[in-house]
Amino acid sequence: MMNSNNRPNPSIGCSVDQCQYHCGTQDFCSLEKIQVGTHEKNPTMDQCTDCQSFRVKQ
Ligand code: SF4
Known part of the structure; x- marks a missing residue:
């Protein structure tokens, strides 16, 4: 999936x-x-819940 890490989605907070x-x-x-x-x-x-979109940083 294409991704631009400098474009935060304000609806999805994540640490x-x-x-x-x-x-x-x-x-x-x-x-x-x-x-x-x-x-x-x-x-x-x-x-008990998981973000299933997680991919480890390369
Ligand atoms: S863990 Fe999930 S919500 Fe957090 S940055 Fe990764 S894909 Fe986004």
Whole structure:
């Protein structure tokens, strides 16, 4: 997916600096849309959810 990390999406705040879509100095995602999911059968807290659009910075 094409990506411009200097164009933060103000609707998606994110502090995961290790992701290639993170905006660096600004705590926002640069994608237009992300996918959130869960790795649990019955999620009960925020720790149960995941950003499935995460890709590690190369
Ligand atoms: S893809 Fe997910 S983890 Fe990566 S910067 Fe965007 S919101 Fe954060």
